[in-house]
Amino acid sequence: MQLVEEILKGNIRALSKAISLVENRHHQSEDILSEIFPHTGKGYLIGVTGAPGSGKSSLVDRMIAYYRQEGKSVGVIAVDPSSPFSGGALLGDRIRMQEHSIDPGVFIRSMGSRGSLGGLSQAARDTARLMDAFGKDIIILETVGVGQSEVEVMNVAHTVLVVLTPNSGDTIQILKAGIMEIADLFVINKSDLDGAHKVKNEVEAYLKLKAAQGWQVPVFPVMSLTGEGVSALCEGIYLHRDYLYTKGVWEKKLGGRLRNEVVQITMEKVMSYVTSCLNDDDWKDLLSKMDRHQVSPYQVADKVAKILLGIS
Amino acid sequence: MQLVEEILKGNIRALSKAISLVENRHHQSEDILSEIFPHTGKGYLIGVTGAPGSGKSSLVDRMIAYYRQEGKSVGVIAVDPSSPFSGGALLGDRIRMQEHSIDPGVFIRSMGSRGSLGGLSQAARDTARLMDAFGKDIIILETVGVGQSEVEVMNVAHTVLVVLTPNSGDTIQILKAGIMEIADLFVINKSDLDGAHKVKNEVEAYLKLKAAQGWQVPVFPVMSLTGEGVSALCEGIYLHRDYLYTKGVWEKKLGGRLRNEVVQITMEKVMSYVTSCLNDDDWKDLLSKMDRHQVSPYQVADKVAKILLGIS
Numbered sequence: 001m002q003l004v005e006e007i008l009k010g011n012i013r014a015l016s017k018a019i020s021l022v023e024n025r026h027h028q029s030e031d032i033l034s035e036i037f038p039h040t041g042k043g044y045l046i047g048v049t050g051a052p053g054s055g056k057s058s059l060v061d062r063m064i065a066y067y068r069q070e071g072k073s074v075g076v077i078a079v080d081p082s083s084p085f086s087g088g089a090l091l092g093d094r095i096r097m098q099e100h101s102i103d104p105g106v107f108i109r110s111m112g113s114r115g116s117l118g119g120l121s122q123a124a125r126d127t128a129r130l131m132d133a134f135g136k137d138i139i140i141l142e143t144v145g146v147g148q149s150e151v152e153v154m155n156v157a158h159t160v161l162v163v164l165t166p167n168s169g170d171t172i173q174i175l176k177a178g179i180m181e182i183a184d185l186f187v188i189n190k191s192d193l194d195g196a197h198k199v200k201n202e203v204e205a206y207l208k209l210k211a212a213q214g215w216q217v218p219v220f221p222v223m224s225l226t227g228e229g230v231s232a233l234c235e236g237i238y239l240h241r242d243y244l245y246t247k248g249v250w251e252k253k254l255g256g257r258l259r260n261e262v263v264q265i266t267m268e269k270v271m272s273y274v275t276s277c278l279n280d281d282d283w284k285d286l287l288s289k290m291d292r293h294q295v296s297p298y299q300v301a302d303k304v305a306k307i308l309l310g311i312s
Numbered sequence: 313m314q315l316v317e318e319i320l321k322g323n324i325r326a327l328s329k330a331i332s333l334v335e336n337r338h339h340q341s342e343d344i345l346s347e348i349f350p351h352t353g354k355g356y357l358i359g360v361t362g363a364p365g366s367g368k369s370s371l372v373d374r375m376i377a378y379y380r381q382e383g384k385s386v387g388v389i390a391v392d393p394s395s396p397f398s399g400g401a402l403l404g405d406r407i408r409m410q411e412h413s414i415d416p417g418v419f420i421r422s423m424g425s426r427g428s429l430g431g432l433s434q435a436a437r438d439t440a441r442l443m444d445a446f447g448k449d450i451i452i453l454e455t456v457g458v459g460q461s462e463v464e465v466m467n468v469a470h471t472v473l474v475v476l477t478p479n480s481g482d483t484i485q486i487l488k489a490g491i492m493e494i495a496d497l498f499v500i501n502k503s504d505l506d507g508a509h510k511v512k513n514e515v516e517a518y519l520k521l522k523a524a525q526g527w528q529v530p531v532f533p534v535m536s537l538t539g540e541g542v543s544a545l546c547e548g549i550y551l552h553r554d555y556l557y558t559k560g561v562w563e564k565k566l567g568g569r570l571r572n573e574v575v576q577i578t579m580e581k582v583m584s585y586v587t588s589c590l591n592d593d594d595w596k597d598l599l600s601k602m603d604r605h606q607v608s609p610y611q612v613a614d615k616v617a618k619i620l621l622g623i624s
Contacts, residue, residue, distance in 0.1 A: 030610045037608035255603050262602075263586050265613035266620070267579055273621055274575050290574075291567050296349035298342045301577035308578070308620060309585055 001028075004035045007134050012107065015134045019109060022126045033126055036133040043075070043132035046237060047154040048142045049179060050163030055189045059163060059224040060142050064100050066234045067138045074100075075131035075139040078110040081120055081149035107131065121152035122264065128156055154182050155257065158250070159240045161233075163187045164203065166195030180206060183217055184240050187233060191221035215243050274304060313340075316347045319446050324419065327446045331421060334438045345438055348445040355387070355444035358549060359466040360454045361491060362475030367501040371475060371536040372454050376412050378546045379450045386412075387443035387451040390422040393432055393461035419443065433464035434576065440468055466494050467569065470562070471552045473545075475499045476515065478507030492518060495529055496552050499545060503533035527555050586616060 003021075006014035018036075022029045046063075050056050060076065067074050100106040111123060128139050141157055143150040154160045162183035186203050188196055203219050218236055222229030244250040278287065286303070289295040318326035330348075334341045358375075362368050372388065379386050412418040423435060440451050453469055455462040466472045474495035498515050500508055515531050522529075530548055534541035556562040590599065598615070601607040 030614075034608040034610050037610075038605050041605050251603070255599075258602055258609050259587075259590055259599065261609040262590065262612045262616065263583060265610055266586050266616045267583055269613065269617035270582055270620060271575060271579055273617075274578050275571075278571055278574065287567075287571065290570055291563070293350050293353050296346040297570050297573040298346050298349075298577055300574045301581065302342075304574065304578045305581035305585075308582060310622075 001031065001035055003028075004032060007036065007130065008039060010135055012104075012134075015107065015130060016109075018130050019127050022130065023111070023123050029126075033129065036129060039133040040129045041132070043128070043136050043139050044241060045128055045132075045139045045141060045157040045159075047157030047160040048140060048163065049150050049154055049160065049182075050187075050189075051165075051168060052145055054163045054165045054168065055224045056142055056163050059187065059189060059222065059230070060140055061100070062222075062224050062227050062230040063140065063234060064106055065227075066230055068100070068103065068105055072137035073105045073135060074107070075128075075134075075136035076106070076108040077124055077127050077131075077139065077141045078108065078144070079120060079124055079141065079150070079153050080110065080112050080144040081153075107134075107136065119152075119264075120149055121156060122261075124153045125156045125261070151178055151182060158244060159184045159237050161185050161187050161237075163189050164199050165190045166193040166199050184215065185233070185236050186217060186219040188219060188221045189224050191223055191229065196221060214247070214249070215240065270308070274308070277304070313343065313347055316344060316445075319348065319442065320351060322447055324416075324446075327419065327442060328421075330442050331439050334442065335423070335435050341438075345441065348441060351445040352441045353444070355440070355448050355451050356553060357440055357444075357451045357453060357469040357471075359469030359472040360452060360475065361462050361466055361472065361494075362499075362501075363477075363480060364457055366475045366477045366480065367536045368454055368475050371499065371501060371534065371542070372452055373412070374534075374536050374539050374542040375452065375546060376418055377539075378542055380412070380415065380417055384449035385417045385447060386419070387440075387446075387448035388418070388420040388454065389436055389439050389443075389451065390420065390454045390456070391432060391436055391462070391465050392422065392424050392456040393465075419446075419448065431464075431576075432461055433468060434573075436465045437468045437573070463490055463494060470556060471496045471549050473497050473499050473549075475501050476511050477502045478505040478511050496527065497545070497548055498529060498531040500531060500533045501536050503535055503541065508533060526559070526561070527552065582620070586620070589616065 003014050003018055007018055018032055020026075021032065048056050048060055048063075064074050064076070100108070109127060111120065111127065124141060128141065131139050141153060143153055160182050162179055162185075164186065166188070186207075188200050188203070190196070200219055200221065207217050207219075220229060220233040220236055222233055224230070244253070277283070286295060286300055290297060290300055315326050315330055319330055330344055332338075333344060360368050360372055360375075376386050376388070412420070421439060423432065423439065436453060440453065443451050453465060455465055472494050474491055474497075476498060478500070498519075500512050500515070502508070512531055512533065519529050519531075532541055532545040532548055534545055536542070556565070589595070598607060598612055602609060602612055
């Protein structure tokens with residue numbers, strides 16, 4: 001496929017086009033993704049999540065500068081499940097990143113919920129793969145808020161950063177949303193503010209309580225406005241990468257994720273089949289019985305599933 | 313099944329127990345729901361959604377009082393997707409409802425995301441059915457926040473109220489989340505505050521823009537603290553009910569929802585089958601090729617789906 005060849009050659013317009021096709025679940029998208037798949041696995045995916053206002057965007061900005069100085073090319077996927085928009089960089093906070101947007105080594109793409117049929121996390125995963133195949137060394141997945149969709153998006157990354165700030169009261173919200181559990185590294189942003197020490201202590205108390213085996217989750221105070229602490233953070237990310245790659249942890253994690261993905265994609269395929277099935281005349285009687293509350297949806301589903309699985 | 317008999321007899325402990333079984337997807341839950349299904353369809357489901365702080369709980373409180381005065385029995389399902397808890401009434405706002413909790417004609421249940429395997433909206437739907445079969449005339453589904461999960465929960469209701477307040481800036485958030493579109497009635501709470509008129513105008517402008525056929529979405533100013541406007545609101549809900557029931561709108565809506573439900577439940581059944589399938593030795597080679605990035609998850613899923621659908 002010519003589009004794939006162009007992506008592998010580093011044609012940025014081909015990359016943009018492929019992302020749009022994939023987001024819109026164009027009929028060619030599966031072929032594109034399958035052709036590209038053998039060329040993926042080289043890029044490193046960093047997830048950045050935290051409450052709105054925690055300064056994630058300026059942190060990402062600083063991280064981009066760090067990696068660019070190292071000579072690495074960077075891709076950014078900004079995910080906002082509450083936004084109906086997708087495509088170019090559009091969110092207010094993104095404006096700061098524009099400084100990098102004229103740098104050909106940085107590719108930024110934002111993604112909203114409605115633009116991506118088949119789920120935002122699948123769209124984010126596939127976009128990351130396209131950037132990976134294109135040659136991006138570092139791919140940053142940034143989410144706007146903290147919700148279930150964001151947790152799923154983070155499930156694509158190698159390393160997940162959870163950003164907290166002093167005195168924001170976010171900690172409880174983040175704890176509730178299950179975000180604490182997915183952190184590979186904690187970042188205390190705006191660490192010059194009063195209360196930074198308190199948040200750090202809270203997080204460390206939480207981590208002690210968890211008493212995880214293997215990787216010990218570190219906490220990094222940073223000031224994204226000045227850039228203080230960002231180098232140490234990026235070095236911390238490399239340590240986590242080394243941990244993943246040397247202990248065989250990544251192979252196991254990736255294997256599990258790929259299997260889940262197979263299940264999800266299969267389900268999508270089966271679902272459209274089942275939906276169209278129910279329109280067949282054979283089902284008319286049973287469905288009208290359901291409408292009259294004589295048969296429950298569970299009983300109908302049982303019948304459909306049995307036929308599908310060849311148990312009938 | 314004895315539990316079902318007890319529910320139909322009005323045994324409140326049996327109802328509580330059944331809700332827990334259903335929430336936890338106990339192996340008996342499908343049988344319970346199928347047995348109960350022919351006894352459902354009498355209760356009226358009212359969804360109440362809006363941003364946190366819009367006074368939904370005190371509004372629900374006032375609505376309960378209205379329906380109790382009419383001699384109707386009331387069930388309340390308080391849904392908080394961001395909370396890991398479920399079971400009793402636990403949220404801060406719920407405390408106010410406690411005044412009704414000693415009234416045997418009112419049954420309150422709260423529901424968090426983690427307590428409900430298989431999706432919060434399915435759990436809410438099934439809980440509403442149990443309350444319906446138990447004999448509740450009015451079932452109020454209240455959500456805490458405004459997100460995608462909340463929209464799905466609202467999809468269970470006959471009538472959806474979207475609660476707005478003056479000067480809160482929620483309108484944009486609610487618009488973004490697609491909540492405006494699901495409103496059958498708008499409620500402007502705290503209507504004594506400055507800016508109430510402005511919100512009302514905004515909503516009416518939005519409604520004019522939409523120019524819907526059929527039901528004309530009305531806007532009700534209320535003051536849930538004093539109860540002003542609540543009677544008019546509840547009469548408005550009855551008008552919507554009459555609209556649904558006399559024009560055959562409800563049959564069509566319900567039919568579509570039941571079919572969707574069949575698809576969802578079927579998917580759940582097929583999914584566990586596919587997941588276990590992948591553990592078979594037959595798949596070992598293909599999956600390890602996928603792990604080595606030689607075959608894409610899309611290609612594997614295609615193979616699984618084809619076998620499942622008998623196309624291979």
